[in-house]
Amino acid sequence: MKKRFTRLFVVLLALVCGAYFGSSTASAHKVTPKYVAKLVNKDLKEPDETGTTKFKWIKKDQAFEAVLDPNCDMYQQMDSGQVSVWESYTKAVKYESKTLKKSGYSKYSNFAVINPEDHSKIFLQIAKGKTLYDVKDDLQ
Numbered sequence: 001m002k003k004r005f006t007r008l009f010v011v012l013l014a015l016v017c018g019a020y021f022g023s024s025t026a027s028a029h030k031v032t033p034k035y036v037a038k039l040v041n042k043d044l045k046e047p048d049e050t051g052t053t054k055f056k057w058i059k060k061d062q063a064f065e066a067v068l069d070p071n072c073d074m075y076q077q078m079d080s081g082q083v084s085v086w087e088s089y090t091k092a093v094k095y096e097s098k099t100l101k102k103s104g105y106s107k108y109s110n111f112a113v114i115n116p117e118d119h120s121k122i123f124l125q126i127a128k129g130k131t132l133y134d135v136k137d138d139l140q
Helices: 002-021 024-028 033-044 073-079 084-102
Strands: 056-058 063-067 110-114 122-127 130-134
Touching: 033 056, 033 063, 033 084, 073 084, 084 110, 084 122, 084 130
Parallel strands: 063 110
Antiparallel strands: 056 063, 110 122, 122 130
C-alpha cells in the first residue's frame, strides 16, 4: 500500500522538477486534471474492495469526485456497519490529497466520494489533505 503512495509522490516530484529544469518528462506529461485522475485512480484501485469506483475531475466543483460502487465489498461492509476497509480507503484518499497539495498542485487536492443511492449526498469530502466530512462518523 505504501508503495503506491510513494509512486504518486515520485511522479509528481519528477513533474515539478521536470517543469523547473525543462526536462522532457514535463512536456510529455502535462499536469492536467485528467492526468492526475489517472494517477490517483491507479493508486487507489483495489478491485475487490472498491469495485468500479473511479475519480474524475468535476470542473464546476473544482474537485475529483467518485460515485462509490454499490456492489463493491467496501460499500457492502459499510452497509452492515463494518468500517475497517472504508477507514483504509479514506486514509489513502487523504494521503493522495495531501501529496498533491505538498507537490504544488493544491487546486487538484479536493476529493469527494458520492453516495451511490443519492448523488446529492457525500460520503467523504477531503480538501488539501484535510477531512471535511466522513460518513463513518455518522455510522458510529
